[in-house]
Amino acid sequence: MRASDGHHLTAYRPAGDVLIDGYVRDLGRRLHGPAHAKRDLLTEVRDGLTDAVEGYREGGLPPDRAEELAMAEFGPTGRLAAEFQAELAAFSVRTLAVRIALVTGGLIFSANLMWQGAPWTGPRPPATYLMLSSGIEWLGAGCAALALVSLAWLTVTARRGRPVPVRQTRLAAHGLTGSLALHWLGGLALYGWSVHLWTAALTWPPMIIGMVLLCVAYGWLGTAARRCLAAARPPAGA
Structure with a gap:
């Protein structure tokens, strides 16, 4: 230095x-x-x-x-803090991206397991319900894709030995967090609508187990998202 x-x-x-x-x-x-x-x-x-x-x-x-x-x-510590804050932000984005890829990727293949073999019957869901369900699936796939793109970009940047671009890192942090929040809110709305249409879902074991696992997974993601947003801020005194 x-x-x-x-x-x-x-x-x-x-x-x-x-x-x-x-x-x-x-x-x-x-x-x-x-x-x-x-x-x-x-x-x-x-x-x-x-x-x-x-x-x-x-x-x-x-x-x-x-x-x-x-x-x-x-x-001076002010200059050094700017360099290190960029590294911390990149580390946090990488951590969040890995978690999002794991959770959303798992949901794509396992979400329907909560419904398979359900003993209840009921009216066909309204078209808006089906649209919301489809939209959440696409949003989950988009979250996973954004996470993978962020990981690839950070990996290429690191291998080339280049400094991490601060503006792009902050954009990735907010993009990942925002898409994750939308996916969580959409899933929560779909679950509430589902139990309204089929009240027996509240006592269906696969549904109960699935929701517990989802709460744990989103708590895990939420911790990473909070740390990611904190790391994306400029260093104190900058």
């Missing part, structure tokens, strides 16, 4: 702490995203700073001066 000419580093010195600790803590306060991914990035920075300090000290510099030069080499 390039040094930042003229950058005043004494502001990173907290009372009673080592300069590097204050630098890493300030960087950590600026970042949003999954705790374990953020922790790994901060550990990487601390290790790099420690190695740089050791190198300067072996050259005969006093500890404080060695730490200041090491931090100057890394640059």
